[in-house]
Amino acid sequence: MKRTSKKRTIRTWIVEDNDMYRQTVAESFEDHPEINLDQGFSSCEELFQHLGHDKNTPPDVMLMDIGLPGMTGIEGVKELKATHPGVQIIMFTVYQDNDRIFRALCNGASGYLLKNSTADDIENAIYDAVDGAAPINPQIAKKVLEMFFAVQPPSQNYGLTPREKEILELLVEGFSKKKIADHLFVSFHTVDSHIKNIYTKLQVNSGNEAVAKALRENLI
Amino acid sequence: MKRTSKKRTIRTWIVEDNDMYRQTVAESFEDHPEINLDQGFSSCEELFQHLGHDKNTPPDVMLMDIGLPGMTGIEGVKELKATHPGVQIIMFTVYQDNDRIFRALCNGASGYLLKNSTADDIENAIYDAVDGAAPINPQIAKKVLEMFFAVQPPSQNYGLTPREKEILELLVEGFSKKKIADHLFVSFHTVDSHIKNIYTKLQVNSGNEAVAKALRENLI
DNA sequence: TAAAAAATACCGTGATTACGGGATGGTACT
DNA sequence: AGTACCATCCCGTAATCACGGTATTTTTTA
Numbered sequence: 001m002k003r004t005s006k007k008r009t010i011r012t013w014i015v016e017d018n019d020m021y022r023q024t025v026a027e028s029f030e031d032h033p034e035i036n037l038d039q040g041f042s043s044c045e046e047l048f049q050h051l052g053h054d055k056n057t058p059p060d061v062m063l064m065d066i067g068l069p070g071m072t073g074i075e076g077v078k079e080l081k082a083t084h085p086g087v088q089i090i091m092f093t094v095y096q097d098n099d100r101i102f103r104a105l106c107n108g109a110s111g112y113l114l115k116n117s118t119a120d121d122i123e124n125a126i127y128d129a130v131d132g133a134a135p136i137n138p139q140i141a142k143k144v145l146e147m148f149f150a151v152q153p154p155s156q157n158y159g160l161t162p163r164e165k166e167i168l169e170l171l172v173e174g175f176s177k178k179k180i181a182d183h184l185f186v187s188f189h190t191v192d193s194h195i196k197n198i199y200t201k202l203q204v205n206s207g208n209e210a211v212a213k214a215l216r217e218n219l220i
Numbered sequence: 221m222k223r224t225s226k227k228r229t230i231r232t233w234i235v236e237d238n239d240m241y242r243q244t245v246a247e248s249f250e251d252h253p254e255i256n257l258d259q260g261f262s263s264c265e266e267l268f269q270h271l272g273h274d275k276n277t278p279p280d281v282m283l284m285d286i287g288l289p290g291m292t293g294i295e296g297v298k299e300l301k302a303t304h305p306g307v308q309i310i311m312f313t314v315y316q317d318n319d320r321i322f323r324a325l326c327n328g329a330s331g332y333l334l335k336n337s338t339a340d341d342i343e344n345a346i347y348d349a350v351d352g353a354a355p356i357n358p359q360i361a362k363k364v365l366e367m368f369f370a371v372q373p374p375s376q377n378y379g380l381t382p383r384e385k386e387i388l389e390l391l392v393e394g395f396s397k398k399k400i401a402d403h404l405f406v407s408f409h410t411v412d413s414h415i416k417n418i419y420t421k422l423q424v425n426s427g428n429e430a431v432a433k434a435l436r437e438n439l440i
Numbered sequence: 441t442a443a444a445a446a447a448t449a450c451c452g453t454g455a456t457t458a459c460g461g462g463a464t465g466g467t468a469c470t
Numbered sequence: 471a472g473t474a475c476c477a478t479c480c481c482g483t484a485a486t487c488a489c490g491g492t493a494t495t496t497t498t499t500a
């Protein structure tokens with residue numbers, strides 16, 4: 001794996017309320033000169049206060065505990081990404097809390113690490129993050145995929161026939177009934193009938209609703 | 221990492237149209253007794269014909285080329301997951317074709333491998349897959365995340381005013397102009413004007429198009 | 441082969457939309 | 471004080487849509 005970033009020192013900060021753990025991580029990087037873990041905070045509030053001063057330029061990578069008192073790591077990610085989009089954020093989590101990891105990723109986190117990770121694990125994750133990759137282990141990658149697809153795959157197709165699905169697609173593309181008829185070489189009336197049936201099956205009564213439902217539920 | 225599945229032989233099949241590559245992979249597993257790569261196919265059609273016979277029980281893991289002649293690997297995944305949901309599918313791809321990898325994952329693939337992967341890489345991916353994890357490297361994991369979170373670009377809000385955005389939302393919810401007017405306690409004409417402006421800004425000329433654009437580009 | 445499902449076609453009417461025009465008061469920034 | 475922007479309102483018309491019918495042909499399935 002090519003490490004494009006190994007040529008320079010990577011500035012890394014950590015937000016972790018457990019003083020012991022924060023120090024342990026910091027110490028484990030003392031013999032890693034290429035990772036400069038020079039700032040530690042015990043809360044997001046502390047972090048943002050520090051970042052508020054213009055002279056303090058943000059780091060390359062932020063290690064952030066997902067469960068923090070006060071502003072949680074999940075909120076912290078959102079805030080930090082809003083103010084400093086360039087910072088790559090890696091979450092720390094004690095256990096595989098899928099829901100919180102998911103929400104952190106939604107808010108812009110690049111990846112996450114379990115707290116029992118070794119210094120090497122952390123180092124690799126940091127390199128991944130600055131290289132624009134997402135340090136997520138296969139177990140969580142699967143969970144993330146499942147969570148994403150959990151909301152849509154029961155792709156209930158409402159019993160739409162192939163023709164109806166085709167017409168619904170064209171509707172979503174913004175074609176009028178007449179255009180659809182021309183496009184499919186059938187009469188306007190036929191398209192009208194199909195669309196009537198589509199509305200009935202989707203339980204809607206306007207094109208807008210049908211388009212919204214089609215897109216939201218991935219019917220096409 | 222605990223490998224729950226190392227205690228038994230893992231039956232693996234491969235679908236790959238390049239005979240040379242298929243054989244290379246097969247040979248590289250000859251000295252891996254725990255992986256039983258006992259069936260190779262050069263197309264999905266061939267695979268499904270073979271699976272059609274009841275006596276042929278499906279394997280644990282399927283290695284499938286993403287770009288196949290005839291039925292593509294992407295369609296193959298869908299079909300295979302529909303008929304044999306228990307099979308874990310790992311895609312082979314020559315280059316990092318994000319769109320196709322994404323669609324394969326959407327169809328139920330567990331992960332993917334680049335074609336320059338070593339036998340060890342493949343072996344690890346196979347173990348990940350049977351363990352219910354998703355063998356996806358950090359680079360692609362990031363791409364997948366980005367695709368899911370359809371990067372809401374601050375660039376393209378089309379200059380919609382708050383009021384216009386509000387009305388666009390109601391439009392997406394399926395309300396008619398009249399209903400929107402009632403809901404906002406303004407006249408029909410006002411809503412009509414706003415929608416006219418929305419259409420101009422979004423460069424569309426129908427409600428359907430506006431709804432589609434709003435949903436696809438996360439304008440709301 | 442009979443029945444069911446799908447695709448096709450037509451009509452009429454009232455509702456709704458798309459879009460051209462024009463107009464007014466308010467806020468906000470300069 | 472001036473300008474830009476926003477939200478509001480009105481008119482008219484041609485086009486389009488929603489939806490209630492009815493009906494034939496083709497395809498699929500039992």
